[in-house]
Amino acid sequence: MENPIDQQLAITQLQHMQLENEKLSLELEKIRKGTSWLQLPLQLVPLISALVAVAGFLWGVLQYSDEQAKNRSDKETQSKRENAIAEREFMRPWLESQRQTYQEALTAATAIANSKESKDRGEAEQKFWQLYHGAMILVETKKVSGGMVLFGHCIDGTEACSQQQMNERSRDLATAMAESMAATAKMSYQEFVQNQFHYATGPA
Structure with a gap:
């Protein structure tokens, strides 16, 4: 029969070994957990690389889109x-x-206003009306058209104009013509057409 003291010693040693095993198990578990944290960044490397690649691709797409937009803008400006x-x-x-x-037309108007000879005045009036009903329609803008109408009233009997009044209307007509030429120089053909007086003799 074993000595009770020896038996107690064996039990104590067994308990000590169990405690040592538990301690080792805890340390191993701790080491395993520590190792997993160390490995986590390594596991993230492929994901990070993929994200960097996608970001680079998207940046390239944005750069390409900006370049294309700039090219289109440059082409539109050039056009x-x-x-x-x-x-x-x-x-x-x-x-x-x-x-x-x-x-x-202005030469004819000034000749009408200032001619002393009836023959010269008659020729100037004829020239004025020829231009009024012909070439002026193609090139005059609205303000010039209005000036031609006002001067025409002085020679067609609509108004009784003195020489001074005719000269004043002639100067107004000259100013309108100068402004018209300056404006026309900056217009496209469509803008010029829109700025003309449109004569209508019947239904469209």
């Missing part, structure tokens, strides 16, 4: 510039015709 140049070239002969017609 507008070329159209403006083409419009000015198209309007150049029109402006010259306008200038010449205005000059002839």
Whole structure:
């Protein structure tokens, strides 16, 4: 039969070993948990790399979109510039015709107002009405058209105008013509047409 003291010692040693085993188990568990935290960044490396790649791709797409938008804007600006140049070239002969017609109409108006000879006045009136009903319609803007009408009232019997009044209306007409030429030089053909007086003799 075993000595009770030896038996108690064996039990004590067994309990000590169990405690040591539990301690080791806890330490191993702690080590395992510690190792998993250390490995977490390594596990995230592929994800981070993928995110960086996607971000780079999206940045490239944004850069490409911005470049395309800038190219479109540049093309539109260039197209507008070329159209403006083409419009000015198209309007150049029109402006010259306008200038010449205005000059002839103004010369006729001043001759009517200031001619002493009835023959000269009659020829000037004839020239004025020829332009009034002909070439002026093609090139005059609304304000010039109004000036031509007012001066015409002095020679068609609508109003009894003195020489001073006719000269005043002639100067007003000259001012309207100068402003018209300056404005026409900046207009497209469509803008010029919209700024003309449109004569209508019947239903469209």
